[in-house]
Amino acid sequence: MGSDATGRTTLFDSVDDVVTRLGDVGYLASNAVATTVFLADRLGKPLLVEGPAGVGKTELARAVAEATDAGLVRLQCYEGIDEARALYEWNHAKQLLRIQASQGQDWDATRDDVFSEEFLLTRPLLTAIRRDEPTVLLVDETDKADVEVEGLLLEVLGDFQVTVPELGTITATQKPFTLLTSNATRELSEALKRRCLFLHLDFPDAELERRIVASRVPQLGEALAEELVRIIGVLRGLELRKAPSVSETIDWARTLVALGLDTLDDEAVRQSLGVVLKHRADLVKASSELRLN
Amino acid sequence: MTATTPDRGLPAHLVDFVQALRRHQVDVGPGETVDAAAVMAEIDLLRREQLREGLAAALLRRSGQRQTFDALFELWWPLGQGAALGEVALPYSEDGSVDIDALRDLLAELLVDGDTAALSELARAVVDGLGTLGAGRGPGSGGSGGQGRDGAQGPPSGFSSYQALNSVKPETLLARVLAELRGRRQADAADSPFAEEVARRETRARIAEFRRMVQGETTRRGSEIRGREAAARTGVRRQAEQTDFLSAGADTLADLRRRVAPLGRHLATRLAARRRRAHRGPIDMRRTLRRSMSTGGVPVNLVHRRPRPGRPELVLLCDVSGSVAGFSHFTMMLVQALREQFSRIRIFCFVDGCVEVTDLFTPGADLANILTEVHSRRGLVAWSGHSDYGRAFERFADRWPDAVTDRSALLVLGDARTNHQDPALGVLRAVVARARHAHWLNPEPQRQWGTGDSAAIEYGRVMPMHECRTAAQLAGVVGGLLPV
Numbered sequence: 023m024g025s026d027a028t029g030r031t032t033l034f035d036s037v038d039d040v041v042t043r044l045g046d047v048g049y050l051a052s053n054a055v056a057t058t059v060f061l062a063d064r065l066g067k068p069l070l071v072e073g074p075a076g077v078g079k080t081e082l083a084r085a086v087a088e089a090t091d092a093g094l095v096r097l098q099c100y101e102g103i104d105e106a107r108a109l110y111e112w113n114h115a116k117q118l119l120r121i122q123a124s125q126g127q128d129w130d131a132t133r134d135d136v137f138s139e140e141f142l143l144t145r146p147l148l149t150a151i152r153r154d155e156p157t158v159l160l161v162d163e164t165d166k167a168d169v170e171v172e173g174l175l176l177e178v179l180g181d182f183q184v185t186v187p188e189l190g191t192i193t194a195t196q197k198p199f200t201l202l203t204s205n206a207t208r209e210l211s212e213a214l215k216r217r218c219l220f221l222h223l224d225f226p227d228a229e230l231e232r233r234i235v236a237s238r239v240p241q242l243g244e245a246l247a248e249e250l251v252r253i254i255g256v257l258r259g260l261e262l263r264k265a266p267s268v269s270e271t272i273d274w275a276r277t278l279v280a281l282g283l284d285t286l287d288d289e290a291v292r293q294s295l296g297v298v299l300k301h302r303a304d305l306v307k308a309s310s311e312l313r314l315n
Numbered sequence: 316m317t318a319t320t321p322d323r324g325l326p327a328h329l330v331d332f333v334q335a336l337r338r339h340q341v342d343v344g345p346g347e348t349v350d351a352a353a354v355m356a357e358i359d360l361l362r363r364e365q366l367r368e369g370l371a372a373a374l375l376r377r378s379g380q381r382q383t384f385d386a387l388f389e390l391w392w393p394l395g396q397g398a399a400l401g402e403v404a405l406p407y408s409e410d411g412s413v414d415i416d417a418l419r420d421l422l423a424e425l426l427v428d429g430d431t432a433a434l435s436e437l438a439r440a441v442v443d444g445l446g447t448l449g450a451g452r453g454p455g456s457g458g459s460g461g462q463g464r465d466g467a468q469g470p471p472s473g474f475s476s477y478q479a480l481n482s483v484k485p486e487t488l489l490a491r492v493l494a495e496l497r498g499r500r501q502a503d504a505a506d507s508p509f510a511e512e513v514a515r516r517e518t519r520a521r522i523a524e525f526r527r528m529v530q531g532e533t534t535r536r537g538s539e540i541r542g543r544e545a546a547a548r549t550g551v552r553r554q555a556e557q558t559d560f561l562s563a564g565a566d567t568l569a570d571l572r573r574r575v576a577p578l579g580r581h582l583a584t585r586l587a588a589r590r591r592r593a594h595r596g597p598i599d600m601r602r603t604l605r606r607s608m609s610t611g612g613v614p615v616n617l618v619h620r621r622p623r624p625g626r627p628e629l630v631l632l633c634d635v636s637g638s639v640a641g642f643s644h645f646t647m648m649l650v651q652a653l654r655e656q657f658s659r660i661r662i663f664c665f666v667d668g669c670v671e672v673t674d675l676f677t678p679g680a681d682l683a684n685i686l687t688e689v690h691s692r693r694g695l696v697a698w699s700g701h702s703d704y705g706r707a708f709e710r711f712a713d714r715w716p717d718a719v720t721d722r723s724a725l726l727v728l729g730d731a732r733t734n735h736q737d738p739a740l741g742v743l744r745a746v747v748a749r750a751r752h753a754h755w756l757n758p759e760p761q762r763q764w765g766t767g768d769s770a771a772i773e774y775g776r777v778m779p780m781h782e783c784r785t786a787a788q789l790a791g792v793v794g795g796l797l798p799v
């Protein structure tokens with residue numbers, strides 16, 4: 023861990039450092055991933071990761087947190103998430119109890135009392151900003167949230183400060199390393215994208231994928247892993263509704279190990295292809311195009 | 316090459332690059348340019364791949380832009396100048412010309428191994444040795460292997476990937492590579508059709524990759540002669556979403572197909588959101604007044620009517636004649652993606668007859684199959700096989716008079732080229748009058764409407780017509796028009 027010109031602590035020393043340290047915690051980073059993670063850290067900008075499901079977007083945040091001994095704070099977005107769920111909320115029930123318990127106290131004292139830290143429920147965004155330790159903030163599936171939440175994210179991610187009217191402005195002592203993920207079900211607003219570095223995380227190349235399989239499912243033989251990755255590559259070349267992702271490759275490898283198969287012959291593929299292709303139509307198409315029947 | 320870089324420094328070169336991106340419809344703001352400069356300050360500039368990823372992270376905002384970015388990156392931050400040959404060298408025969416057979420042996424070997432790095436070096440060597448046009452060494456005239464590489468005969472006037480690939484003919488190696496791979500497989504798996512098919516597809520992909528490498532290298536070498544501006548104008552493909560449907564090449568079409576699927580999903584989410592927002596109907600006066608009794612007759616709380624039950628109907632009339640084939644294909648993909656959003660959707664296709672094909676669009680059906688199926692339906696072509704809008708509309712109104720009702724939205728897709736037949740405006744007008752909404756999507760540029768046999772202007776008076784040339788436009792128009 024070093025520090026940059028302005029004295030802010032940085033997490034990584036070089037791109038190669040990113041690769042090694044993420045590799046140590048079991049995340050094999052491609053050149054693109056390593057470079058953007060390094061830059062996001064150095065430039066202090068949030069990193070927006072977009073890509074198909076199952077290529078390791080969320081996993082990346084976890085790996086960065088683990089590699090840098092930082093705490094991971096996760097905000098899972100969903101339709102209808104609002105400020106109270108993302109930023110902070112006052113604990114109304116507790117405030118009421120407090121007011122009832124302090125019968126006779128004058129109003130000013132009570133008011134100062136019920137709007138204090140004790141009654142504040144911090145939600146992920148505020149938690150991340152208030153933490154003193156190194157933090158990785160993961161905003162997961164940003165595209166699921168409504169447009170209004172994007173405005174909130176803009177404000178928070180812009181200068182990492184939040185204003186709670188009753189408490190004043192809270193500024194991050196240490197900018198968290200921020201990672202936003204998106205499945206691109208809708209376009210995020212230009213303004214939000216502009217604040218972030220952009221990484222399109224795609225399926226890895228064959229070499230990297232083989233290494234991923236080898237590190238995740240070491241019981242699988244090397245030759246078999248290579249065969250597996252080749253077939254996955256071909257499957258991705260077909261026009262399927264849902265092309266198999268890295269997570270499917272790993273699932274498949276695990277299935278083969280569990281079934282105790284040591285060669286990937288037609289019968290084995292026929293039996294286990296359902297692990298890789300989740301749609302019935304895809305299964306039918308792959309079987310017929312690859313002459314499995 | 317326009318060697319302006321040294322005089323004006325790296326920042327100016329970066330700005331140059333950004334402007335080239337903008338010329339290719341990648342919107343890069345000044346803020347991103349500043350970010351990119353910050354990236355360059357942080358990164359080891361000697362590591363080219365890191366620079367590429369770093370700049371992409373700072374400058375790009377959508378994944379579809381990556382291809383354009385990569386192509387321009389190759390031109391503005393080239394790998395090197397001149398031949399830039401690595402360890403893989405071309406085999407030369409006795410008389411100094413390239414030994415094509417030995418070269419094909421080498422290529423086959425690399426394809427079997429799938430050694431990408433060596434393949435890309437070979438691609439470079441092939442362009443240098445076989446792709447040179449003009450004063451340099453053509454494939455026939457031959458260079459003197461090794462020495463005198465950069466031409467005692469003067470600099471080449473250009474490079475041609477066509478010429479290079481034509482002498483190597485990588486496609487014809489497929490059978491050979493497959494035989495080799497078959498030999499390597501374990502004996503028991505050797506005759507499995509599945510393994511064979513996987514190997515075939517993989518090899519085909521590798522050969523295509525090799526072709527792309529040769530083409531990329533040709534662009535790079537060419538840009539040294541013609542200047543990178545010129546190379547960027549002709550050598551860099553447009554983003555798939557910006558490509559004209561009617562002029563898209565085969566690989567752009569494949570690219571587009573991959574992009575349209577998520578487009579459909581985008582539209583579906585947008586529609587769902589719009590529907591949620593519109594879930595309240597107009598104000599219900601009676602219930603508002605009754606409720607106002609509790610507030611002393613002041614209507615504090617407004618009561619809205621319940622939304623109308625039932626989802627809208629969509630009727631689609633698609634021209635599937637040859638002239639608009641690319642376009643109708645994509646509209647149908649979108650339609651299929653939107654199917655679940657509409658409780659009732661009816662799809663009709665026409666050339667000079669008209670058929671209903673709704674039953675073909677089952678969830679998960681393969682679109683290529685659907686299209687072949689559509690074309691084999693009886694009644695689609697009634698007469699000549701050239702599109703005849705008037706006759707098709709007449710047939711539609713005649714055969715399915717109940718298809719369009721006051722609850723349905725009618726979308727007509729086609730270029731309105733009637734082959735000088737009667738456009739049957741009256742028939743269409745009657746149908747439009749019945750529909751709640753009616754729109755026409757035309758894949759031709761607006762300036763061509765009304766030229767030649769196009770009846771676009773006339774039809775445009777009957778129902779609003781929208782230009783819909785690219786996937787981006789199509790998504791915009793369809794998203795804006797679809798009834799909630």
